[in-house]
Structures are given as structure tokens and as C-alpha cells.
Amino acid sequence: MDDVLIVGAGPVGLMLACELGLSGVRPIVLEKRTEPSEQPRANGLGGQIIELLDHRGLLERFSEGSPFAGRAPGFPFGSVPLRFDGLDDIPLRLLLIQQPRVERLLAERAIELGAEIRRGCEVVSLAQDTEGVTLGLADGQVRRARYVVGCDGGRSLLRELAGIDFPGTTDDHVLRLGHFSTDGVADPFKPLELAGLEPGWNRTPRGRVLLTSLQHGVLIAGVREKGEPQDGPVTIEDFHAAVRRVLGRELPLGEPIWLSSTAAQARLAERYQAGRVFLAGDAAHLFPAGGSALNVGMTDAANLGWKLAAALHGRAPEGLLGTYEAERRPAAERALVQTRAQAALDRLDDEDGAALRELLAEVFAYEQPARHLATLLHGSDGRYGSAPHPLVGHFVPDLALKDGRRLAELMRAGRPVLLDLGGGAELDGAALDGSELDGSELGGRAEVGGGWIDVVSARADDPPADALLIRPDGYVAWAGSSGMPEAVSAWFTPSPA
Known part of the structure; x- marks a missing residue:
């Protein structure tokens, strides 16, 4: 299995x-x-x-x-x-x-x-x-x-x-979207400006046309109008027909790289x-x-x-x-x-x-x-659960540690991290001494949570808490100087058989 x-x-x-x-x-x-x-x-x-x-x-x-x-x-x-x-x-x-x-x-x-x-x-x-x-x-x-x-x-x-x-719901408008090659064209938007259009969405009584570019040599064009996505692949003829319906005229778009048709859903x-x-x-x-x-x-x-x-x-x-x-x-x-x-x-x-x-x-x-x-x-306006410390339930801020590392570097292994920032936090009655560790020692592992949790002592300017318990996905499970054993048990200790 x-x-x-x-x-x-x-x-x-x-x-x-x-x-x-x-x-x-x-x-x-x-x-x-x-x-x-x-x-x-x-x-x-x-x-x-x-x-x-x-x-x-x-x-x-x-x-x-x-x-x-x-x-x-x-x-x-x-x-x-x-x-x-x-x-x-x-x-x-x-x-x-x-x-x-x-x-x-x-x-x-x-x-x-x-x-x-x-x-x-x-x-x-x-x-x-x-x-x-x-x-x-x-x-x-x-x-x-x-x-x-x-x-x-x-x-x-x-x-x-x-x-x-x-x-949920499905929009009653269809968006045809295309990427078009503009290689060799000095200013791909010039013909569009001459046609009375500008980059971004251009509105008409019959719909809208999008014109933008995110990389050299590629024009992104979209046509939004009332209707449903068509069956089968979108052809360049389909795209130009949609442009004519919405704008009432043709547009010089170049050779198509990719075309699609979709309706937005919630x-x-x-x-x-x-x-x-x-x-x-x-x-x-x-x-x-x-x-x-x-x-x-x-x-x-x-x-x-x-x-x-x-x-x-x-x-x-x-x-x-x-x-x-x-x-x-x-x-x-x-x-x-x-x-x-x-x-x-x-x-x-x-x-x-x-x-x-x-x-x-x-x-x-x-x-x-x-x-x-x-x-x-x-996507950071929400919070997982509630706790007295404002960091708990939020994605951990990227602290600059005094040994030159960033907190983000401690998360590379995808393991929980217990970060002691010098507050003398206690775990099961044993205080982490918060002693200075050099770069080779930073990231050392201790037998916490069955050896799964990486325990790190470091220093940072203006630390947000005495210690942080960080989940593998980067969210703070606990912060402060007391209550750590309960947090370790709640998140990282297996339930009794």
C-alpha cells in the first residue's frame, strides 16, 4: 500500500x-x-x-x-x-x-x-x-x-x-484570452494606440478588451462578452470574431501562441x-x-x-x-x-x-x-485560532539573527523549530540556556517532541517574544516564555495508542 x-x-x-x-x-x-x-x-x-x-x-x-x-x-x-x-x-x-x-x-x-x-x-x-x-x-x-x-x-x-x-456561481460572461508573439515589433502597443485603445481594460457597450504585456515579445489580449465558454479549442478566427463583436473592428494582434476560453466561477x-x-x-x-x-x-x-x-x-x-x-x-x-x-x-x-x-x-x-x-x-489578514500572544496563528516574521542568518533559513528542512531568543523559556521544567551559538551550531537538534523539533538558540534585535515554536508550514504555534510544553503536546506529540 x-x-x-x-x-x-x-x-x-x-x-x-x-x-x-x-x-x-x-x-x-x-x-x-x-x-x-x-x-x-x-x-x-x-x-x-x-x-x-x-x-x-x-x-x-x-x-x-x-x-x-x-x-x-x-x-x-x-x-x-x-x-x-x-x-x-x-x-x-x-x-x-x-x-x-x-x-x-x-x-x-x-x-x-x-x-x-x-x-x-x-x-x-x-x-x-x-x-x-x-x-x-x-x-x-x-x-x-x-x-x-x-x-x-x-x-x-x-x-x-x-x-x-x-x-457556487458561474459568471454569465465568457473571457477569451490569448498570448500573441510580437517579436520584431519595436512597439507592440503603437498600432493599438492608433486604434484608440490603451494598455489595460478597454470598455465598450458590448464588452471589454484587455491589452497588456508581462514579458518582451508577448502581447496578452483578452475579450470579455456575454456568453458561455465554447466547446473545443479556441481558434484565431474565434478570437478575431469576438474582437469584432466587442470593438466593431479588427485588431493587429500578431501570431497566436496560446488561446483559451473560460467563465469565472466562485x-x-x-x-x-x-x-x-x-x-x-x-x-x-x-x-x-x-x-x-x-x-x-x-x-x-x-x-x-x-x-x-x-x-x-x-x-x-x-x-x-x-x-x-x-x-x-x-x-x-x-x-x-x-x-x-x-x-x-x-x-x-x-x-x-x-x-x-x-x-x-x-x-x-x-x-x-x-x-x-x-x-x-x-493572504495574511486571517489567523489560525486565537491565543494571548499576537504572533500565534500568524506566519512567522523573517527575523534577522545576530549571527548573520535569517529565520527563514532555519525552516529549510520543513521541520518544527523551537527558537529561543534568549528569554530562558522552559520546556518540561528544563530551561533552554539561550547561550550564544556560532553558525556551525545554529540549527542543532535536541530531543524535543521525540527528536522531531529543531531547537535553536540565537539572538535578534528587538525580538518579538522570548521564544517561538514554529510549525513546519511557517506558522507560529506558540510564543512567549511559559506554556511551551502544552503547545508541543497539542501540535507535535502523538496521541496515546
């Missing part, structure tokens, strides 16, 4: 494979496509996932060759521009990277960590009992595992086979777990506006990965797996709120909509609204 079968080799499934591999589990990823997709469905990453990639030592690899990686200068909130000029301390960071490259890099890392990716494996049936889950494949093979995770997208068959409802799975079957990413939630899907989905994977590994290794406290849905479903609900608001702003094409967008642009120019929305888009 396998430990974990992951259905779907998109960014979320591959991220989960990496997280499990880091924890010593060797998952098998089943993907129905025979080859990796080259469709640039997403053009970048934004939000807390970037800090997580930094924690895993992957950010430099992902940032290589990116046209932009860093603090967000701004963001379109439902076609209302957000600007963060002068707000250097906002959490929102962006990384321009197309989805095929994200998948290639994650697949490489997953394989490095011992995962296996099997392509051309389509799941057609599911049955489970108290010991495991049995999947039937289209080629007649049968796979059995202790746990199965559905990362197979918005049309998830695994979700359907597990009997999990997916309530959906949330009624539950994230059915027995030994879990959902993550688009299989669990769909957002009607861009910018949040990969952030929420890939951080789903980080939350679930270490908990599944703890259960498989026999070190999970009672109810640990149940905290996955308890923590991640509210995060998706919050993302649905802000993406529904963005979609509503986008959808209003009349004079009332124009007035609302104009007024909100004035409001968003103030510092406090801009900060609030940056935090919302980053």
Missing part, C-alpha cells in the same frame, strides 16, 4: 509532493495528461506563497530570469488601480513566472525529494475503508494508499467520486475531507478574479503536507488532520470575499460602475486602505 497518492500534477499537487518529500514521505503523483502542459494559465505568483518558497530555499531558483520579483509596486483590484508607492513595509510580494515553469521547477524538486510522478494515469473510480483508499485507473490498474489528495482542478473528478459538493467545497480523501487547490475552491488561486492553493499544500506526514509517521496528536479544513477553509472563504468584490467591480459596465471605480480609486490612494488591501491580497 502506498502512503499518499496525489491526483493532479499542477502547481498544488507538485507543491504537496515537495512538502511530503521534505518530511520523509514518498508520494506518488497521478496525472492524466501524458505530457506537462505548456499553457500559461497563470503568469505569476503573489502573496504568502513567496515567503514559503523562501523558507524552502526555492525562491532564488524560481526568481531566476523573472522580469519582476519583489515588493509589489501596485495591483489591479477589480480594474481599480492600487498603488503602494512609499509603503515599503507592506507584505505583498510578486514574482512574474509562467505556470509551465512553476510546474517544471516543482516537479524537479519533488523528484529530488523522492516523489514519483506518473503521467497518463487517469483516475476513474474511488473506494475507501478504515485502512485506506483504492483508486481505479482508466487502464485497468488499481492503486491503494493510506491517504489520497485531490489536486485535480476545478472540474475535480476525485471531489465528485468522494461525494463532496461544490456549491465556488467552495462543502468540506475539504471525506474520510481518508482530502482536497486542495482548485479542487477545493475557485475564485472569480485573478491573483489568489495559486497563493491559496499552494499554501493549502504546505498546511496539509506536514500534517499528513505526521499521521503517517505516527507522531500526530489527536485531531491534527482535522485542523487542515478548520484552518484552510476560512482562508478560502476570505479569498472568495475579496475576489467576489473584484469581480463585482469589474462587472459593472454602466455609468454607476464607472462612478464607483472612480470613487474607490480616490479611497485606495490613502495609506490605510492600501495597506489593508495589500494584506488581504497577500
Whole structure:
């Protein structure tokens, strides 16, 4: 019997494979496509996932060759521009990277960590009992595992086979999106300007046309109009016909690289777990506006990965797996709120909509609204649970330690970290002495939590607490100088047999 079968080799499934591999589990990823997709469905990453990639030592690899990686200068909130000029301390960071490259890099890392990716494996049936889950494949093979995770997208068959409802709404407008080659064209936007258009969304009484570019030599164009996604692939003739319907004329777009047709959806799975079957990413939630899907989905994977590994290794406290849905479903609900608001702003094409967008642009120019929305888009406005210390339940801040390291470097192994910042914190009656450790000693391991927890003593300027207990996914489980044994027991001590 396998430990974990992951259905779907998109960014979320591959991220989960990496997280499990880091924890010593060797998952098998089943993907129905025979080859990796080259469709640039997403053009970048934004939000807390970037800090997580930094924690895993992957950010430099992902940032290589990116046209932009860093603090967000701004963001379109439902076609209302957000600007963060002068707000250097906002959490929102962006990384321009197309989805095929994200998948290639994650697949490489997953394989490095011992995962296996099997392509051309389509799941057609599911049955489970108290010991495991049995999947039937289209080629007649049968796979059995202790746990199965559905990362197979918005049309998830695994979700359907597990009997999990997916309530929500579908937009009554269709968006045709295309990437077009502009190699050899000095200014790809010049012909568009002559046609009376400008970069960004251009509204007409019949719909909207999007014109933008995120990399040299590629123009991104979109056409949004009332209707439904068409059956079959979108052709260049289909795209030009949509442009004519909305604009009333042709546009010089260049040679098509990739074309698609979709309708925005706002959906949330009624539950994230059915027995030994879990959902993550688009299989669990769909957002009607861009910018949040990969952030929420890939951080789903980080939350679930270490908990599944703890259960498989026999070190999970009672109810640990149940905290996955308890923590991640509210995060998706919050993302649905802000993406529904963005979609509503986008959808209003009349004079009332124009007035609302104009007024909100004035409001968003103030510092406090801009900060609030940056935090919302980053995905850090929520908190797991409640505790007296304000850090508990939040992603750990990246402290600069006095020996020259960053706290993020302590998280590379994907293990819990008990960080003593010199407060003399006590664990089971034995005080950590907080003595200075040199770089070779930093990151040493002590027999805490059965040897699973890395205990580190270090110094930092203006530390936020005497000590921090940090979960493998980067969230603070405990902070302060007392109560640590209870926190270790609650999160990292196995339940009695």
C-alpha cells in the first residue's frame, strides 16, 4: 500500500509532493495528461506563497530570469488601480513566472525529494475503508494508499467520486484570452494606440478588451462578452470574431501562441475531507478574479503536507488532520470575499460602475486602505485560532539573527523549530540556556517532541517574544516564555495508542 497518492500534477499537487518529500514521505503523483502542459494559465505568483518558497530555499531558483520579483509596486483590484508607492513595509510580494515553469521547477524538486510522478494515469473510480483508499485507473490498474489528495482542478473528478459538493456561481460572461508573439515589433502597443485603445481594460457597450504585456515579445489580449465558454479549442478566427463583436473592428494582434476560453466561477467545497480523501487547490475552491488561486492553493499544500506526514509517521496528536479544513477553509472563504468584490467591480459596465471605480480609486490612494488591501491580497489578514500572544496563528516574521542568518533559513528542512531568543523559556521544567551559538551550531537538534523539533538558540534585535515554536508550514504555534510544553503536546506529540 502506498502512503499518499496525489491526483493532479499542477502547481498544488507538485507543491504537496515537495512538502511530503521534505518530511520523509514518498508520494506518488497521478496525472492524466501524458505530457506537462505548456499553457500559461497563470503568469505569476503573489502573496504568502513567496515567503514559503523562501523558507524552502526555492525562491532564488524560481526568481531566476523573472522580469519582476519583489515588493509589489501596485495591483489591479477589480480594474481599480492600487498603488503602494512609499509603503515599503507592506507584505505583498510578486514574482512574474509562467505556470509551465512553476510546474517544471516543482516537479524537479519533488523528484529530488523522492516523489514519483506518473503521467497518463487517469483516475476513474474511488473506494475507501478504515485502512485506506483504492483508486481505479482508466487502464485497468488499481492503486491503494493510506491517504489520497485531490489536486485535480476545478472540474475535480476525485471531489465528485468522494461525494463532496461544490456549491457556487458561474459568471454569465465568457473571457477569451490569448498570448500573441510580437517579436520584431519595436512597439507592440503603437498600432493599438492608433486604434484608440490603451494598455489595460478597454470598455465598450458590448464588452471589454484587455491589452497588456508581462514579458518582451508577448502581447496578452483578452475579450470579455456575454456568453458561455465554447466547446473545443479556441481558434484565431474565434478570437478575431469576438474582437469584432466587442470593438466593431479588427485588431493587429500578431501570431497566436496560446488561446483559451473560460467563465469565472466562485465556488467552495462543502468540506475539504471525506474520510481518508482530502482536497486542495482548485479542487477545493475557485475564485472569480485573478491573483489568489495559486497563493491559496499552494499554501493549502504546505498546511496539509506536514500534517499528513505526521499521521503517517505516527507522531500526530489527536485531531491534527482535522485542523487542515478548520484552518484552510476560512482562508478560502476570505479569498472568495475579496475576489467576489473584484469581480463585482469589474462587472459593472454602466455609468454607476464607472462612478464607483472612480470613487474607490480616490479611497485606495490613502495609506490605510492600501495597506489593508495589500494584506488581504497577500493572504495574511486571517489567523489560525486565537491565543494571548499576537504572533500565534500568524506566519512567522523573517527575523534577522545576530549571527548573520535569517529565520527563514532555519525552516529549510520543513521541520518544527523551537527558537529561543534568549528569554530562558522552559520546556518540561528544563530551561533552554539561550547561550550564544556560532553558525556551525545554529540549527542543532535536541530531543524535543521525540527528536522531531529543531531547537535553536540565537539572538535578534528587538525580538518579538522570548521564544517561538514554529510549525513546519511557517506558522507560529506558540510564543512567549511559559506554556511551551502544552503547545508541543497539542501540535507535535502523538496521541496515546
